[in-house]
Amino acid sequence: MSLFSKFAGIAAAVLVTTTAVQAQLLPQQLQTQEREVQGNKIRACVDDYSAGGKLDRAIAQAIGDALFLEVEYKEALRGFPLDGDGYLAELQIQLNNDCDLFMGVVVQPNMPFPDWASITRPYAEVPFVLVTDKPDYNSLADIPYGLTIGTSLASLGERVFATSVAQRPQDQRWKRLPYADFELMTLRMREDKLAAMLLWQPSLLQLAETDPSVADLRIISLDPVPQAVVPVGALVSTRNTFLRTQVDNAIAELTADGTIDQIMADLGVMGSAPR
Template identity: 30%
Template sequence: MPAPLSSPRAVRLLLALALAVLTAAFWPGSVRAQEPEFFDVPWAHNQWTFGTPLDMSHLRYCVDPRDPDWEVAAAIADTIARGLLLAPQRYVVETDVAVTEDITRIYAIMLQHCDLHMGFKLIPEGYESWISLTRAYYQSQYVFVAADRSITALGDVPRTRPIGVTIGTSAHLGLLSYLRTHPDAQRWPIFPMGNDDLALEALLNGTVDVALVWAPTLWARQRAEPAYAALEAISPNPVQPVGFGVGALMLAGQSFLRSAVDEAIAALIADGTIGEILEYYGFPATARP
């Protein structure tokens, strides 16, 4: 594992940030000018019983093992916490539910367990007003994946062969937008997939010739299961690649903590700490200022 921040300048910066966080934690909250309409804020079952954490010496964060990057995200969160001179307090989301959660469920998890929920794409206008996001701690992208080594680019795939695409992703929309510029006969059939795992399984069992998935999912499956080792990301040409920064989700009211975390992330990217974490895991992402 890479070491936490070590340069004197970064330490001074993060000390200042940590002080600011602690000060903010005890500062009376500002009164909202106007109470939000109820539908803007989710409702968590029994939320009035959750209480408020009194221990301000921890940075509480959540990771979800259903996210392919969760171990990487946890390492980054630990580093952010230590940079802020706070003790990292990890909450691992445990659930039997295998697929698709309404994002409002995050609200209950955060009320109870964490200030940061790691692993969310910075999609413009992609979030409700009760949510704010930190700056990105890494950048990754969607990739076209093939099992057939003779396919090196999407353009190699005959237009009659199906592509499996996880429903509703930005890459799905990007691909459909590209296809709309072509006559119907020149469009690949697109089979909607419930999630990336199903798309990759469809690729392995031959239902589709190419799968379009989030690169960290391919990384995680290849890491866990030998059967996926032969799959390869191919060139998206002629389609433009779709990528996103990934950050942590926070409740919108925690603007001061968010600013502190943002500055910590910037410092950790600038001094190469996050890049080292990504490299350690062989993770398909970059850390850019």
């Protein structure tokens, strides 16, 4: 997320494109009006099926430990939203009724948010990577122009790649073929229909869990195309500004003492905690 349909940025991607729904009000009967007395507990919504789920869960646990709170995990909304308004409505209900933290949201500068949600500082920056099974390629620059690169459908990595390639002379471009199914994309690469594939690095880790042969693939340089990096954070209800401040402080401490970088290394996730 999982395809990018379960990618860390699902919620944020919808939020960016559907700010008009901020003015819409959910039926009050769908929202819990009482503020639950949490005591020493914090509720974290995590999509364990997503590519970033293991990282999100581990960071939520580290935040809870830093705040001396027990973490209660809830299943986060799943699946790519075909209807942005409907997804936002369900997200608002979950954040209002079930979650103190909704983990795994893309943090982008000046991102518009509904008035019921705010976002924490990012706890990780995780890159998209270029992967190939071809021994002669050590970077995108080694791949002959005109060959096809498989890309993660509707992802930040795909947008950065497409924008960069479009700025190159016509005879110095690679073709692009988006995929929603990473197993199929890997198969097509092995069939030599693709020269390489571009996907979020945690998605590659997730793919390796079901296909051990993925371990033989190599990550190569994206040069001369910029590498897309995804900043990941969490959503917090605007009804709880104190919690947002406490979580931001915890993330800052976990970044400064190297805890988040160690978690990422232990999980095999590339990138780092932003500083």
